[in-house]
Amino acid sequence: MKILYFAHFREKANIAEEDVDLPEGVADVTGLLNWLESRGEGYADAFADRDHIRVAVNQEHVEFDAAVKNGDEVAFFPPMTGG
Amino acid sequence: MKILYFAHFREKANIAEEDVDLPEGVADVTGLLNWLESRGEGYADAFADRDHIRVAVNQEHVEFDAAVKNGDEVAFFPPMTGG
């Protein structure tokens, strides 16, 4: 799975993009967030306030109960501020 | 008094602009229209449908009960179609 981090998620996790193998049992966005948080302080800090996390799976904006699997492209970002 | 005619009023009355001396007793737009109608067929034809007459006195859009006097600039035109 390819994971992309934008805006302050990239800064706090200190990574823009990484390829990971999903551990067994991680099947949705919430599960993925829980696992990522366990990987280090930067991630834990980035994802502490879940109300402000927006997520896209394969470039489609989804909710936290959306399914994820190896091969997906998942992106984490704050609420959008275009225009 | 200077009278200006625009759009189909100019075509029907066959005049764009004229200077007239107001006859005694003509004190408002309605009186002016009644007098103009009496001046010939073109005027009578132009002013037959009063619902579609718009009038300005001294370049301000006014209603038919507005006062008019010698020295004023009065204009007759149909509903505006700008833009």
Add this chain to the structure above:
Amino acid sequence: MTIKVQTENFDAGAEIAEISAKSTNIGGVCSFVGLVRDSDDNKSITAMTLEHYPGMTEKQLAKIEAEARARWPLDDSLIIHRYGRLEPGDQIVLVVTASAHRKAAFEACEFLIDWLKTKAPFWKSEETPDGTKWVDAKAADDAAADKWEE
């Protein structure tokens, strides 16, 4: 705050750029260009001639613009309205509004075009295959103008 009534064409891009450059606190510039159409209600139009009331036109446009500036916080605004004979595709009118915030720019721009349609002394005649005729005022334009009266 600029009003121009002219026969010459105008350069919308140059006007937008000039207004945009007036202040670095402008967040949005809204513009509207009105063009001559080649048909209306399935009737083909080969040309349109706009007549106006010199003197009153400028006064009315200035009043309408002052009203917009009283209602919305605008950094600048512009109205250019052409008259004379125009053909399909030709530009008739340009309205530009600039504000710190986009909502004010949009509303003021739409207000200006809605009001000038029914309150600025212009009249149009259209050349069609059936001859030349004066364009009647449209109920939809009156309704659009009235919605700003509330």
Add this chain to the structure above:
Amino acid sequence: MTIKVQTENFDAGAEIAEISAKSTNIGGVCSFVGLVRDSDDNKSITAMTLEHYPGMTEKQLAKIEAEARARWPLDDSLIIHRYGRLEPGDQIVLVVTASAHRKAAFEACEFLIDWLKTKAPFWKSEETPDGTKWVDAKAADDAAADKWEE
């Protein structure tokens, strides 16, 4: 129907002229240019950097544009959105809509800018005297986007 996501500046006038020329049945072309402001809420801004999600951005903008064209009878539409570092007065975004009637052009243009504000994956950071910080999403922008959901 055009989408461009780019670092380069754009020429709003050239885009408006190109769209206006596409059909002689276009009666109105509405456009909106968003610009970087030098301050916001009394906080001075020296520069703004826009980051986006390449790939998803283009998809989202195309979806938003398709939605506009489903809702209004548009002859054409255009969105250009810049990213990278911009300074006060710089152009950020251009939306242009063309229709036979002005109301459709205005509504579609405002809809496009309202929706891209909250649905296109762009993020802004501002350079201020107190340092660089990410711009929070605004409740007013959510409300503006929501009003089109009805």
